[in-house]
Amino acid sequence: MAHTLVAFHAHPDDEAVLTAGTMARATAEGHRVVLVIATDGGRGQADIDDARLGERRLGEARESARALGVARIEHLGYADSGMEPGAGADPAGRTTFVQAPVAEAAQKLAAILREETANVLLSYDRNGGYGHPDHIRAHEVAAMAAHLARTPRVLQATAPRDTLCRALDLLATVRCLPPGLDRSSYDCAYSARSEITHRISVRRYAGQKRASLRAHASQTAAHGGTDRTLATFLRIPRPLYDIVFGQEWFIDPDHQGPVAHDVFEGLP
Numbered sequence: 001m002a003h004t005l006v007a008f009h010a011h012p013d014d015e016a017v018l019t020a021g022t023m024a025r026a027t028a029e030g031h032r033v034v035l036v037i038a039t040d041g042g043r044g045q046a047d048i049d050d051a052r053l054g055e056r057r058l059g060e061a062r063e064s065a066r067a068l069g070v071a072r073i074e075h076l077g078y079a080d081s082g083m084e085p086g087a088g089a090d091p092a093g094r095t096t097f098v099q100a101p102v103a104e105a106a107q108k109l110a111a112i113l114r115e116e117t118a119n120v121l122l123s124y125d126r127n128g129g130y131g132h133p134d135h136i137r138a139h140e141v142a143a144m145a146a147h148l149a150r151t152p153r154v155l156q157a158t159a160p161r162d163t164l165c166r167a168l169d170l171l172a173t174v175r176c177l178p179p180g181l182d183r184s185s186y187d188c189a190y191s192a193r194s195e196i197t198h199r200i201s202v203r204r205y206a207g208q209k210r211a212s213l214r215a216h217a218s219q220t221a222a223h224g225g226t227d228r229t230l231a232t233f234l235r236i237p238r239p240l241y242d243i244v245f246g247q248e249w250f251i252d253p254d255h256q257g258p259v260a261h262d263v264f265e266g267l268p
Contacts, residue, residue, distance in 0.1 A: 003119040003264050004032040006151075008109060008142050010097065010124075010134035011041035011080060012061035013216035017233075018129070018157040019122050020068055020212040021202025022248050022263060027069030028205065031264070034116055035065050035073045036109060038138055039097050043082030044219060053218065054080065060216045067211035072116075076108050081134045097134045105137075106144035113149035120263050121151045125158040125251055130189045155250035155263060160193040161186070167244075197255035198263060203246030210241060 005026045009015045015023065015035055023033050042054030058075060065073045078097040079090070090096050097105070113121060123142030128135030139156065146154045165186055202209065213233055236244060250263070260266070 002030050002032065003267060004034065004116050005120045005122065005263065006034045006036060006113060006116060006118045007122040008036045008038070008138060008145075010038050010128075010132065010138045011044065012037055012057040012064070013041065013044075013213075013219050014135070015061070015068075016064055016209070016212040016216055018124075018159075019248060020064070020209040021205045021245065022122070022200050022250075023070065024068045024205035024208040024212075025200065025202050026263065027071075032116070033068070033070050034112065034118070035061070035068075035070045036076065036112055037061055037073070038076045038105065038141070039078045039080040039134060040075065041080050042091075043080040056218050057216070060218060064212040064215040067208055067215060069208075074112060076105060078105070081137075083132055098137050100137075102137070102140050102144060105141045106148060109141060109145035110148035113145060113151050118149065118151050119267055120153045120155060121146050122155050122157055122250070122263075125156040125191050125195075127158075127189060127191070129158065130186065152267060153252060153254075153263070155198060155252050158191040158196065158249050158251055160196060160249060161188075161190045162193055164190060191249075191251060195251055196249045196259065197252045198250040198260045200248045200250070200263060201246065201261065202248055203242055206238075206242040206245055209245055210238075 005023070007015055007019050007023055009018075015037075023035070027033050037058070040054030041057035044053065044057065062073055078100055079094040081096040081098040090099055121142055124135045124139040126136075126139055128139055142154060145151075168186060233241075233245075
């Protein structure tokens with residue numbers, strides 16, 4: 001039976017890192033996939049003209065969506081809140097995501113969920129992954145929107161913290177960590193393995209996930225041309241890449257029983 005999956009993300013490129021494999025697998029298995037992005041990502045670090053960054057990043061999201069077979073993409077219209085000092089201040093004539101009332105944003109998302117008769121909503125864990133304010137707000141908005149729209153399943157995209165930290169430590173030993181990455185910040189990021197309820201195998205869709213990452217070219221370098229994390233991911237040789245990115249992880253707060261391997265498992 002075909003279902004509808006809505007992936008809700010804070011910025012363009014978040015879908016590529018956290019849920020692209022699951023989205024590609026869902027479309028390949030005959031389900032409808034919708035991508036909803038809260039902000040334009042205009043305060044992301046990039047080695048290009050900042051005034052046009054949001055517009056460019058939304059274009060990159062559309063290219064990513066095509067690579068994944070997404071049927072529909074929507075932007076909720078908010079501005080990127082950023083992570084720098086003073087982040088969250090509204091730009092002229094616009095509202096940042098963290099300044100928007102949760103109920104307002106939730107109503108916008110709920111309208112899409114109702115229109116699509118969504119069966120599954122993908123969002124973020126309570127830590128917002130690595131703690132970006134927009135990710136935490138997306139977690140809050142998704143929970144309220146799912147309640148309003150009576151969406152039967154909410155899966156919070158995450159990663160097993162212990163595995164991630166071991167991988168970063170390994171990269172550090174071979175001096176492959178992206179410049180400026182604070183390794184210690186990951187000690188409290190994402191989720192403990194014991195909290196994870198869904199482990200999705202996406203190795204067969206690693207090529208599409210890599211294409212999704214590649215679509216976000218503006219995010220491969222920061223000001224001055226310094227490589228960012230996304231560029232590091234894309235330099236990983238394909239066989240190793242398929243192993244490293246061959247699984248995606250989620251938390252369903254309502255899930256009981258063993259770890260599930262299908263986002264639609266248990267749905268009528």
